[in-house]
Every structure is written in C-alpha cells, then in structure tokens.
Amino acid sequence: MxxxxxxxxxxxxxxxxxxxxxxxxxxxxxxxxxxxxxxxxxxxxxxxxxxxxxxxxxxxxxxxxxxxxxxxxxQGPGVNPKSERVVNAAPRQAxxxxxxxxxxxxxxxxxxxxxxxxxxxxxGNDGVAPVDMAAARTWLDDIADYHRIYSRQTAEHLVEVPAGNTKIESWLASSVGVNFALPDLSDKGLTFEGARLLVAAGKPVAQLMYKDEDGDVFAICFLKSRPGTTDGKMTESMRDDIAMISWQKAGAAYVVVGPSADANLQQLADAVSATI
Structure with a gap:
C-alpha cells in the first residue's frame, strides 16, 4: 500500500x-x-x-x-530467440x-x-441537426461481407456454378458487362472452385472462387466501372480478418480477396491483373 x-x-x-x-x-x-x-x-x-x-x-x-x-x-529473416538479450529494468517509483x-x-x-x-x-446558427459524417460504404465493403459468409460454406455451397461448367465466362461476362479470361492460378497453389454472381453498390459483380491446400478461400471479384477507366494502381485495404487488393483497368474494377494472414496476396493480385 x-x-x-x-x-x-x-x-x-x-x-x-x-x-x-x-x-x-x-x-x-x-x-x-x-x-x-x-x-x-x-x-x-x-x-x-x-x-x-x-x-x-x-x-x-x-x-x-x-x-x-x-x-x-x-518473408523476412526470423530472430533467433537464443540471440536475444533480455534486460530486466529496475522497478520505478510507485x-x-x-x-x-x-x-x-x-x-x-x-x-x-x-x-x-x-x-x-x-x-448554433440555424438549429439544423449535425451532418452524418460516417464514411459511405463502397462496393469493397459489400464484397468483404459476401466473402466472410461464403468462405465459410462447405464445398457444395461454396459456389453457385461449379468449376466444371464451361459457360462460366460467357455467363458472367454477359451479366456483368466485363469480358475476361478465367485466371489459372495453379502455379500459386490455388484451385478454381467455381463462380457466383453478386450485387455490390447496386451493380452486378462477378466472383471467382479459389481454394489453397489449407482450405483457405480466395476470391477475384470485378464489376463494370466508368468508361475509359485505365488506372492500374493497386490499393491494399483490410476489413477485420480479410485482406483486399483492388485496382481499376480498362473500364472495370477488380479486387482480390483473401485471409489477412496470407503473405502472398500481392503476388496473387499481380498475376490476376496480368491474366484476367
């Protein structure tokens, strides 16, 4: 005391x-x-x-x-616990x-x-209630919500159309208005599981679902954006345990979604951007 x-x-x-x-x-x-x-x-x-x-x-x-x-x-070099030096600080005054x-x-x-x-x-001036300063939701917020739900589904409910269906590309391209090539990510350790059609920010969105060897689910989502959009700069963002890398290219907006603990999401996004 x-x-x-x-x-x-x-x-x-x-x-x-x-x-x-x-x-x-x-x-x-x-x-x-x-x-x-x-x-x-x-x-x-x-x-x-x-x-x-x-x-x-x-x-x-x-x-x-x-x-x-x-x-x-x-990815960085680990620290050898045996080489760490532990220093006991003197107790401070109470x-x-x-x-x-x-x-x-x-x-x-x-x-x-x-x-x-x-x-x-x-x-104070006119008695008007304060303006709601909350940030507006974007299509990425909707995608994160979808991914959080669908990534926890069992194999038979993970996708709407399974990978073996040859009409996935034509179906999504006509529904979303974006022509694309289905990315083969097997060299990244990912297996294509199938696809879904979503709605985000009031627009139809294509979702391609992949799984890795550990059962983690990754998704590629895209929707039609403003005509003439060519900005290919990638932006990282996080929604709790979900990591997202998004960019715009040739009139479409894309995002790669995966677990926040995955260290190779940027390389995956680069591969998708180059092939899709």
Missing amino acids: QNTKGLALEVRLSAYIDGEVNEAERKELEQLVARDDEARLVLEMLKAGNAFGNKAFEEFLHDPVPLSLVRRIK RLRLWPRALAASIALLLVGGSTGFIIGKT
Whole structure:
C-alpha cells in the first residue's frame, strides 16, 4: 500500500481507484469526496478516464494486423530467440504508475469537450441537426461481407456454378458487362472452385472462387466501372480478418480477396491483373 499524503489530489484519487492506499487513507479520501464537490468531480473524471483507457486498449488489441507487417513477419529473416538479450529494468517509483489514469481522464475530457463543441458549432446558427459524417460504404465493403459468409460454406455451397461448367465466362461476362479470361492460378497453389454472381453498390459483380491446400478461400471479384477507366494502381485495404487488393483497368474494377494472414496476396493480385 502507498502513502499518497502530500501528493496532488488527482494522484491520491488514482491510487484510491487502484486500491493502492491503506485503510486509513481510504476512509479519509471517501470522506473528502463525500463533502467536497470538486474532489467528487475529479474522482468521476478519473473513473471515466479509466473506463475510456481500458476500452481503447481493448479495441487496440483487436485491431487487425496490417498486411504489410504480416508479409514482413512471414518473408523476412526470423530472430533467433537464443540471440536475444533480455534486460530486466529496475522497478520505478510507485508514484510513476499513477499517471496513466490522469492522462486517460484528460483524453476523455478532451474528446467529450471537442465533440460537444462540434455539435454546438453545427447547430448554433440555424438549429439544423449535425451532418452524418460516417464514411459511405463502397462496393469493397459489400464484397468483404459476401466473402466472410461464403468462405465459410462447405464445398457444395461454396459456389453457385461449379468449376466444371464451361459457360462460366460467357455467363458472367454477359451479366456483368466485363469480358475476361478465367485466371489459372495453379502455379500459386490455388484451385478454381467455381463462380457466383453478386450485387455490390447496386451493380452486378462477378466472383471467382479459389481454394489453397489449407482450405483457405480466395476470391477475384470485378464489376463494370466508368468508361475509359485505365488506372492500374493497386490499393491494399483490410476489413477485420480479410485482406483486399483492388485496382481499376480498362473500364472495370477488380479486387482480390483473401485471409489477412496470407503473405502472398500481392503476388496473387499481380498475376490476376496480368491474366484476367
């Protein structure tokens, strides 16, 4: 237990929240909070900051790993654990452990104050409700939702038309309005399973489904875009556990979809772009 007497009120109340004060000081602080409005407000702010910090840290732990980092981990040279040097840091003074809660409380108050000011600013002149600033969904969001569902289906339900059907190319080309050649990705360890016809952003989308030796599902999706579109620049994006590499070419938009842990998705997208 710590003796925080003589320290700032925020530090003392932080220790109180953490249960790091002795019984006598705990009672003293509780009596102070009961009779002092300012102390009560500080305590509530610290509790709010604590909750905010815990939530932010929890969300950070669930953030998807960037695709580029996955590649570096899988393709780069590994670190020999035996060669790593472990250094035991000297323990810091107890009071140094108390600052994160005060910082979290400050961040929480800053966010609350900033958002309140934004709302007031948006409604102060004409009373109109704030504009919804949420980003609009794109066709890639729809494709990610489809892939998350279909990739978990068993073999007989994975595709709408199985790989042996010779009319897949003509069917999808006429439905989507994009002529294409069915990519052979066997040299990438992928087997063509079949195809589906989807709707994304209000447009028909062709979906070609592949599987690797581990049973992971990869998809190539494309739809007709603006006439004259020739931008071939590839863009990486992630939707939780799904990685996507998209580009536009010759009046069509394409995306290769696969597990975020796959380190070779860029090479796969390059092969698809060159052959489709």
